[in-house]
Amino acid sequence: xxxxxxxxxxxxxxxxxxxxxxxxxxxxxxxxxxxxxxxxxxxxxxxxxxxxxxxxxxxxxxxxxxxxxxxxxxxxxxxxxxxxxxxxxxxxxxxxxxxxxxxxxxxxxxxxxxxxxxxxxxxxxxxxxxxxxxxxxxxxxxxxxxxxxxxxxxxxxxxxxxxxxxxxxxxxxxxxxxxxxxxxxxxxxxxxxxxxxxxxxxxxxxxxxxxxxxxxxxxxxxxxxxxxxxxxxxxxxxxxxxxxxxxxxxxxxxxxxxxxxxxxxxxxxx
Numbered sequence: 001x002x003x004x005x006x007x008x009x010x011x012x013x014x015x016x017x018x019x020x021x022x023x024x025x026x027x028x029x030x031x032x033x034x035x036x037x038x039x040x041x042x043x044x045x046x047x048x049x050x051x052x053x054x055x056x057x058x059x060x061x062x063x064x065x066x067x068x069x070x071x072x073x074x075x076x077x078x079x080x081x082x083x084x085x086x087x088x089x090x091x092x093x094x095x096x097x098x099x100x101x102x103x104x105x106x107x108x109x110x111x112x113x114x115x116x117x118x119x120x121x122x123x124x125x126x127x128x129x130x131x132x133x134x135x136x137x138x139x140x141x142x143x144x145x146x147x148x149x150x151x152x153x154x155x156x157x158x159x160x161x162x163x164x165x166x167x168x169x170x171x172x173x174x175x176x177x178x179x180x181x182x183x184x185x186x187x188x189x190x191x192x193x194x195x196x197x198x199x200x201x202x203x204x205x206x207x208x209x210x211x212x213x214x215x216x217x218x219x220x221x222x223x224x225x226x227x228x229x230x231x232x233x234x235x236x237x238x239x240x241x242x243x244x245x246x247x248x249x250x251x252x253x254x255x256x257x258x259x260x261x262x263x264x265x266x267x268x269x270x
Contacts, residue, residue, distance in 0.1 A: 159252065
């Protein structure tokens, strides 16, 4: 059994990937969730799937006042607020500052983010030069960092490029986006700046850019059944788009499963 403290620093849009890995990992562990104020949907999903966890005070953990069993596998999740996505440079600085702050609290760190608008941002390479703890990110079979949450869903950079070519000028919607559309659209502030063009609705904005379709990318994780379908319909309705479904095989869990495995494997092994 792996021993030590594995950290997960994550965006809420990728919390389904965290839950998936925790559900499929049968190894005994102690799971902790830091109370950052952005954990509501995550803890609800953990409870839904019967995954035991302990809430801990973020300040106490950061300052070393939370004790762990050194002979056990401990996983600590730190969720950031969704709004970081709206400003790529702020997201990059925030995450790198967090990694510096937590490097002495973890034995390995899994970063549940893509590049998210920061072209060429490879946190693992930066961490190998700047930190004393290994940091892992979503990578595909070609060792390339995933661009964003859509890149993670479809299996990496090259598959993402191919997917975009097949679906140009279309809105991509994953279960995570469909399930948190109200918060997602608000935090992303998608209509910012369009006031000068007298555009005040998502329908008008997407029409301006010639968007006609929303692509329902069902990763097989997250919200399911009627709840998922209603979420897809809500996004399409508010954006004035027609829903389409990509062909089978368009998604790939490899980057998700690799990230968790890489970070866990970096801990002490028996």
